[in-house]
Amino acid sequence: MKKSIAIALSALLLAGCSSKTEIENPSYVWIDAPANFQFYGNSRENIAADCERIAGMGFTDIVVDVRPTGGDALFRSCVVPPLTRMPRWNGSSVFFIDRTADWDYLEAFIEEGHKAGLRVNAGVNMMVGGWKIGETEVGMVYERPELRDWVTVDNTPGGLVNQVEDSYSIGARFLDPANPEVQEFLLTMLGDLASYKGLDGIVMDRCRYDDYALDAGYTDCAKKAFTEYLGSEPENWPVFTERGQVFLEGDPTPEQRAWLTFRCKTIHDFVARAASKVHCVAPRIRFGVYVGAWFSEYYRSGVNWTSSSYDLAANEPTYSWATPEYQATGFADLLDFMFLGAYTAAESIHGEGEWTMEGFSRLGHQRLCDVVPFAAGPDIGNGAGFERGGREDIIPDIVSTCLSSAGGLFIFDLCHIRLFNYWDAFRSALTGEADKGREM
Numbered sequence: 001m002k003k004s005i006a007i008a009l010s011a012l013l014l015a016g017c018s019s020k021t022e023i024e025n026p027s028y029v030w031i032d033a034p035a036n037f038q039f040y041g042n043s044r045e046n047i048a049a050d051c052e053r054i055a056g057m058g059f060t061d062i063v064v065d066v067r068p069t070g071g072d073a074l075f076r077s078c079v080v081p082p083l084t085r086m087p088r089w090n091g092s093s094v095f096f097i098d099r100t101a102d103w104d105y106l107e108a109f110i111e112e113g114h115k116a117g118l119r120v121n122a123g124v125n126m127m128v129g130g131w132k133i134g135e136t137e138v139g140m141v142y143e144r145p146e147l148r149d150w151v152t153v154d155n156t157p158g159g160l161v162n163q164v165e166d167s168y169s170i171g172a173r174f175l176d177p178a179n180p181e182v183q184e185f186l187l188t189m190l191g192d193l194a195s196y197k198g199l200d201g202i203v204m205d206r207c208r209y210d211d212y213a214l215d216a217g218y219t220d221c222a223k224k225a226f227t228e229y230l231g232s233e234p235e236n237w238p239v240f241t242e243r244g245q246v247f248l249e250g251d252p253t254p255e256q257r258a259w260l261t262f263r264c265k266t267i268h269d270f271v272a273r274a275a276s277k278v279h280c281v282a283p284r285i286r287f288g289v290y291v292g293a294w295f296s297e298y299y300r301s302g303v304n305w306t307s308s309s310y311d312l313a314a315n316e317p318t319y320s321w322a323t324p325e326y327q328a329t330g331f332a333d334l335l336d337f338m339f340l341g342a343y344t345a346a347e348s349i350h351g352e353g354e355w356t357m358e359g360f361s362r363l364g365h366q367r368l369c370d371v372v373p374f375a376a377g378p379d380i381g382n383g384a385g386f387e388r389g390g391r392e393d394i395i396p397d398i399v400s401t402c403l404s405s406a407g408g409l410f411i412f413d414l415c416h417i418r419l420f421n422y423w424d425a426f427r428s429a430l431t432g433e434a435d436k437g438r439e440m
Contacts (some may be wrong), residue, residue: 057431315367
C-alpha cells in the first residue's frame with residue numbers, strides 16, 4: 001500500500017480511536033510557543049489552516065507548547081496565570097507580543113487538529129518558572145518574590161547562588177524538584193491540563209535539574225531531603241566541592257554517588273506521581289517525557305531516562321560507578337511514550353554511537369529495553385549545518401532513518417519548517433507527494 005494511502009487511513013482512524021492507541025511509525029512536529037506565537041497567538045484561522053497543512057504533509061501528531069519557560073499558561077489552570085505577553089529575542093534585544101484574543105489557545109489546537117486528522121499533544125515545561133536574557137527578566141519567579149524559595153540553587157563559579165540572583169548565567173530559571181510545594185503546584189497544573197476534552201497526550205519537557213552545573217539543586221529543601229535519604233548530615237555541602245563543575249572527572253565518591261542518585265530518584269518519584277495524576281484525571285491520555293538522547297551526559301541533569309531494568313554499569317562506560325539504587329531511578333517504565341531529541345549536526349545522520357541520529361535511535365531501543373515506544377529526530381534549525389536552511393536534500397534521509405531506527409519521527413520545530421520553507425520536502429518524504437499548500 002502506498003504511503004499516502006496509509007497515512008490517510010491513519011488520519012481517519014485517529015478521529016475515533018482511544019488516545020492511547022499506538023499507530024505504526026508516528027511522526028510528530030513540535031510547535032514551540034514563543035517561536036510560533038506571532039502566527040497563532042491571536043489567529044485561530046492560522047491554527048486551522050496550518051493544522052490542515054501539517055496533516056497534509058504526512059505528520060500524524062502535533063505537540064503544542066502550552067507552558068513556555070516563563071511559567072504562564074496557554075490553557076485553563078487554577079494555579080497558573082494565563083499568558084498575556086510573550087517575550088521574543090530579535091538578535092539584539094527583547095520585545096513582546098501581546099495576546100488580545102479571548103479564545104482558548106489549547107482548545108483551538110485540539111479542535112482544529114482533530115478536524116485535520118491529527119493527534120494533539122500538549123507540551124508543558126515543568127521545572128522552570130522564569131527566563132533571563134541580557135538584562136531582561138521575565139516569568140513567575142521574578143514577578144512573585146514569595147516564590148524565591150521555589151528556585152534552585154546552583155554551585156556556580158561564584159559559589160552557591162539562587163538563580164533569581166544569578167548575574168553569571170542567562171536562560172531558563174529552574175524550580176527546585178525537591179521542594180514539596182513546587183511538586184504540588186506542578187501536579188495541580190497537570191491535573192488541569194489533563195481535564196481538557198479530546199486531548200490525546202501530555203509531554204513533559206524540562207522535567208530535570210538545570211544542567212549548567214553538574215550538581216544544581218542546593219536548596220534548603222534539598223538538604224533536608226538528602227539528609228533523610230543518607231540517614232545523616234552530608235559531609236560536604238555542596239557535595240561536589242569544585243565550583244561550577246559541569247562534568248564528572250573520574251569516579252564520584254560514595255557521597256557524590258548518593259547525591260547523583262538522590263537527584264535522579266527525586267525526578268523519578270515526581271514522574272511517577274505525575275503519571276498517576278494525569279491518568280487519574282484522564283485514563284485515556286498518553287503521558288510522556290521529552291529528553292535529550294545524549295544519555296552519556298544526562299547524569300548532570302539529574303535524570304535517568306532508561307528502563308529501570310537496564311544494566312547501566314555493564315553497558316554504559318560513563319556509568320561504571322552506577323549502583324543498583326541509581327539504576328532503579330530509571331523512569332521509562334512509567335510512561336506511555338517518549339521523545340528523544342537526536343539533536344545532531346546536519347551531516348550526522350548515520351552511525352552506530354551517540355551524536356548521530358541513527359545511533360541515538362538504536363541506542364534508545366537498548367537503553368529503554370523496548371518498554372515504551374519512542375520517537376527520535378533532530379532540531380532542524382539550530383544544529384550545526386541547519387542554521388541557514390537549504391537542507392531539503394537530507395530531509396528524506398532524516399525521515400526514513402528515524403522512522404526505521406526509532407519507530408517514530410520527532411521534528412523540532414515547526415518554526416524552522418516555515419522559516420526555511422521545508423513544507424514540500426517533508427510532504428514528499430512522508431507521503432511521496434508534492435506539497436499543494438500555500439507559502440507563509
